[in-house]
Amino acid sequence: MSGRVLVGVKRVIDYAVKIRVKPDHSGVVTDGVKHSMNPFCEIAVEEAVKLKEKKLMKEVVVVSCGPQQSQETIRTALAMGADRGIHVEVSGKDYETLGPLQVSKILAALAKKEDAQLIILGKQAIDDDCNQTGQMTAALLDWPQGTFASEVSLEKDGIKVVREIDGGLETIKISTPAVLTADLRLNTPRYATLPNIMKAKKKKIANVKPADLGVDLTSRLEVLRVDEPPQRQAGMKVETVDDLVSKLKDAGKV
Amino acid sequence: MANPLRGEVFRLYKNLLYLGREYPKGAAYFRERLKSAFMKNKDETDPEKIRALVAKGDFVIHELQALYYLRKYRAMKKRYYEE
Numbered sequence: 001m002s003g004r005v006l007v008g009v010k011r012v013i014d015y016a017v018k019i020r021v022k023p024d025h026s027g028v029v030t031d032g033v034k035h036s037m038n039p040f041c042e043i044a045v046e047e048a049v050k051l052k053e054k055k056l057m058k059e060v061v062v063v064s065c066g067p068q069q070s071q072e073t074i075r076t077a078l079a080m081g082a083d084r085g086i087h088v089e090v091s092g093k094d095y096e097t098l099g100p101l102q103v104s105k106i107l108a109a110l111a112k113k114e115d116a117q118l119i120i121l122g123k124q125a126i127d128d129d130c131n132q133t134g135q136m137t138a139a140l141l142d143w144p145q146g147t148f149a150s151e152v153s154l155e156k157d158g159i160k161v162v163r164e165i166d167g168g169l170e171t172i173k174i175s176t177p178a179v180l181t182a183d184l185r186l187n188t189p190r191y192a193t194l195p196n197i198m199k200a201k202k203k204k205i206a207n208v209k210p211a212d213l214g215v216d217l218t219s220r221l222e223v224l225r226v227d228e229p230p231q232r233q234a235g236m237k238v239e240t241v242d243d244l245v246s247k248l249k250d251a252g253k254v
Numbered sequence: 255m256a257n258p259l260r261g262e263v264f265r266l267y268k269n270l271l272y273l274g275r276e277y278p279k280g281a282a283y284f285r286e287r288l289k290s291a292f293m294k295n296k297d298e299t300d301p302e303k304i305r306a307l308v309a310k311g312d313f314v315i316h317e318l319q320a321l322y323y324l325r326k327y328r329a330m331k332k333r334y335y336e337e
Contacts, residue, residue: 015329016278039330046270126333184330191319195265 002058003117003176005078006084008107009064011042011073012127021159025225035075040122042080043182046189047152048120049081056154059083061114064111065103072204079192084123085205086110090217094210097219099128102210104136109213111141118159123148123181134181139154144174147181183213259304267292273318322323324325 051112062077124131127153146161274284
């Protein structure tokens with residue numbers, strides 16, 4: 001099987017950063033905050049590059065939708081081994097309301113335009129935790145989907161996907177073209193070291209506008225309010241087991 | 255410093271500095287220790303010893319990558335998967 005893999009990557013606030021809610025509760029503070037590639041997107045890129053290294057796929061094209069800074073995320077993916085990038089420029093108000101529905105429309109349009117045989121995405125983004133983009137993209141393209149993939153093998157008559165589900169593991173076989181979403185245990189992403197980043201500077205990143213793809217970015221969602229999770233109550237220390245039991249009884253837990 | 259190895263040493267320093275940006279205790283902390291570690295050996299002239307030190311530096315690069323990966327993996331596992 002040889003073909004083109006389209007990998008979607010998202011620029012999110014770095015996983016290790018302590019998130020702060022804006023004073024007006026309209027969202028989260030993003031100015032001056034460290035951003036990086038979504039961890040599940042890293043796993044998706046790694047899988048695509050692995051497929052190319054095994055010569056099962058011909059080309060890895062990485063896509064990101066967002067403002068100028070999204071190009072950094074694309075560069076990281078190029079440093080991990082992707083061949084070229086596509087930056088779909090979305091900024092300002094459009095970017096604030098950009099969600100899985102709009103991104104999946106963009107990806108579907110790009111998949112047709114680039115003639116992709118496989119789309120690999122992270123299962124969800126760590127900032128919005130939607131877990132929808134892969135599924136919506138598959139639906140828009142009428143392609144089968146292998147979501148929460150922890151193991152992927154390309155075979156003559158399709159793709160075998162082992163999925164991580166609540167009850168354990170489910171193995172399915174889907175035909176191509178298809179959409180896959182990467183789960184945590186799919187692979188170990190390689191680090192984009194400085195020499196690789198330097199080499200990746202030669203790779204091309206094309207600039208595209210959503211209008212060029214005929215995609216309407218209007219959102220059907222409105223964020224009303226963003227709050228921090230409730231503060232953890234302080235714990236209490238007790239001296240004896242009897243104390244513990246009586247405290248539990250008081251709290252109605254026993 | 256032996257001339258051909260000069261490039262190696264600089265390359266190692268730049269790579270480590272780049273990796274240090276993500277260090278859990280902070281990039282400044284890392285840079286201080288990186289600089290003093292390199293300065294400690296700045297008078298070394300034996301090419302064999304320099305190569306050994308560079309190899310040690312490469313090993314540190316691998317250790318850091320493993321540290322970063324494990325840290326991220328454990329954070330994701332804790333956040334998204336029921337224990």
